Amino acid sequence: MNKIFALAGVVIKELYRRKDFYVLFVLTAVLTFAASAVNFFQDEKIIRYVKDICLLLIWISSLVIAIVTTARQIPAEREARTIFPLLAKPVSRAQVIAGKFLGCWLAAGIALVVFYFFFAVIASSREHTWPVVMYFQAAWMQWCLLAVVIALVLLGSIYFAAPSSTSTISFIVVAGIMLVGGHLNTIALSQPEPMQSVLAGVYYFIPHLEWYYLSDFVVYNMGCVSWVKILAATLYAAAWTGIFLTLAWLGFRRKNLTT
């Protein structure tokens, strides 16, 4: 386990020594401040649109951080050839995959903590309340989603050598699932066969990432989701993460790496 944590540590160091995170955080902060500075009908109590915009930016930023950071991990190791001194040590390829995953996931988690703290400060400045549990649930679910996304991107990065291809495809897949994944069963009903069966099949065999978007609960102050449901969703995310990581390991295990 120490080896996995050591690998994860390097990933985290890399992320926080690059400019990506800071740029995205500053961009989120600037846009949120700009949005909150607008006075609509001289009513200073209006806040939900600011929360909505801020959470959307947090979603986009964290997704960008997770996807872009993960997509370059294995290809960059291969391109910079740092993979060779690494694999010449007593470390298995499964541990490399696990370490990369853990590093990206923890890095995304740290980013989420920073982003959500900023969000909480902005929201409480007008609402004068700290619904910490609700924020925690939203952040936790987002982190669970990022686990699935990071594992998926890691899998993609084994097969697509260019990080840009992996990032683009991952963005399309994630956005596609978020937007229409939950409606595929409805869409399937209006399609002729065999499209109907294909869409229904896809509906059952994709990770339903749309469940992990709890921003509406936070924006509209709709209270917390049952912890049992959160736990079930966490297990579902863990299962999909495991599936993608296993596939990534299977792809990476027998891959020829020639110096």
Added chain:
Amino acid sequence: MKISPPLTLAALLALAFTLAIGLAPQAAGWSQRDKAGNVFGLMFGDGRKLFANQFFTMADVYFHSGYYPSVFDKNSDEEKEIISHSHGKKESEEDEKNEDFLGKPKDWIDAFGRNFKITKHTHLEHGNEREILPWLRLAADLDPQKIETYTVGAFFLREHLNRPDQAEAFLREGLRNNPDSCEILFELGRLYHESLHDLNRARNVWELGVRKYLALPPASQKESKLIFEEIVVNLGHLEDEAGNYAQAINWLHAAQKVSPAPDALQVQIDAIQKKISAKQP
């Protein structure tokens, strides 16, 4: 052929300068081709109307605290823009019955997924209606010709948020952008009548609305028949309230000509006539 870089640069600069002189007056005309000479108009062009509609819908989404049908949900067309049809009033009982656009869960994925989305039909209340205002403001900025934005916004400002001053300013802005709008005049009249209790100003505005309606071409009159009826009925009530019973009856008679329920109006006319009879010695 040998091309000299300084000469090429000079030629291109001269071309750009000449084009700028020739096109500048026309460009000024382009920016005024509609009445939205603001930054959004410049940024989005005609596409801003799409954004405006989306923001108007967002106001409705906020009014329902996120409980809103997507394009994939059943009866989505019927459910959309409920606040616009009712001018912000609560939906009718029939609407409430049809509110369950989600239906029964189709499978376990659908059923489980509902734990993570808003499935309760609620409306903003206790002053929280203010949260829809930013979207209406943006919709108005993006499409100043979208009349519903002003009427809905003004309704919430005066009725739910007790801000008649802001409602009046918003309607006045709408009127500047749409000087012939009977809907805005009607809403402005309601503001003076119901919120500010200024019968004279309400009368003036509504009478202007009637004149605007009558000046419309016949095809447009047909489209605006409903709002015309509302104006004249309200004028009738206003005159009744002011004690001008004869004038009130005149307005109600005018309303009867366009109303789908003239009998109901006749009942009101009869009631006013009784008041006249009772007043006479």
Added chain:
Amino acid sequence: MTTILQTEKLRVEYRSRDFRQTTKVALVGLDLEVRAGEVFGFLGPNGAGKTTTMNVLLGFVPPTSGTGRLFGIDVRQPIARQRIGYLPEQTYYYKFLTAEELLRFYAKIFGLAYAEMDKRITNLLKLVELEHAAKRPIKSYSKGMQQRVGLAQALINNPDLLVLDEPTSGLDPLGRMKVREIIQRLKNEGKTVFFSSHELGEVETICDRVAIIHQGELKAVGSVAEISAGHENLEKAFLKIVGFQPSPLLP
């Protein structure tokens, strides 16, 4: 003497990525044995299979058939690499890390205890003369400094077997001398060194035994004296073994 590194009938085939999926044989039943405490030179012309052999021994490429063992453990097991140090031909390290961080990272991979880790990092930085630059990111290092970081990372676990891939290639004379010194020192400490090189003069002076590989096959193995027997020097013997025909146009 104990066998530290061993290959038996090692065969490696690469399948091309083109439509026909043609197969290229890189190693043909290679049998190799490196004993404890010896400095073993692995020679061969370009494309002979030296790098492929190293890739298999380090776990980068799985063998198509046959086996490779380090300390008696199959090279496919990561634990086989617990007691080896590897110095690649060029410097391939995380450039955003400092030398100290890089060494700490590799020390963690080897599972060194923290107290031992600190001591060893300090000693190695001293050995490769990088104490002054220990806290600077590697990206700010010169090529020679980066090569020295490479050497330090190869020694972080105090390895019993050092695998060096063209260790002196691209180094200036001073750098080469330093590497030779370190190899000699490791030899004196009883470590085993397995290295590939084109520098036949260098091999001649350092190595106890030498193997020559050509077209994926082992052509000769033995001490420098054994291989050079009947030839002017190791270079002539090497050229003869790999079947090099001097051009008749050359003087």
